[in-house]
Amino acid sequence: MAVLLLLLATGCAHGKPDTVPDPPIVATQPDAPVPVVAKPVVAKPAGPARPPPTPAAAPAPSARIPAPSAASKVAPPVAKTPAAAVLDLNTLKAELKDTKAIGFFTKVTLKNQVDDLLDQFREFYEGNAKLTMTDLRRSYELLIMKVLSLLQDADQKLASSIVSSREAIWGLLADRTTFATLQG
């Protein structure tokens, strides 16, 4: 019986390391502050219901000529082996929320920074911004780099998807009309 229990315990122990650091924290933390996080996440990009389909389809060709035939021609940039799909904003948000690659506090911090960037865009379009579109682009790229550096090791698939969606998302932000729809 002891042997049986030992085997059982060993089996569990093997299970742990595989899932190692992330699952526990993600599982525990969201519980408490869910309301806080849930509200802002939904609040800002509430409008993406409409935009997503457009960006997903439109920028895909320009930003990255996807997988099948292009793969052989564009052999050098093979780095993104996992055929990275262009994500729409809703999917991206959901995947970022669900990923276990980053912890709860990091997610909230990133969300804060996304909100700050959206505020800057809003000010820009309202005409009271000190920033130029070039500055906004720089801020956007920096934020994307932060996200990628957090994801690239632990969630390569999502990181690739973000790289693929980079231009599509910028396209949404940089256009006054589509940005307005994002704001709901």
Added chain:
Amino acid sequence: MNKLTVALAQSLVVAAFFAGPSSADDDEALKKDLTSVIALHGLPCGQVVAVKVQAENDYAASCKDGNTYRVYLSAAGRVVVETQK
């Protein structure tokens, strides 16, 4: 009966042995999380080496480079990092 008791005791020891790593994993994940947060705020740290829970979603993080920060979730839903002495 006696054998059963021994077996039970053994299993408890084994369970206790394997229960440890789980909380250690949690701890490491929290340190990693706070390290990322501090870096995202552009503050020097290197790596969080110790965390003290001050309240729910409120931590004191000690960094490898000697800096100490209070990291907490504000009522407005923002993660705030404050330098501590």
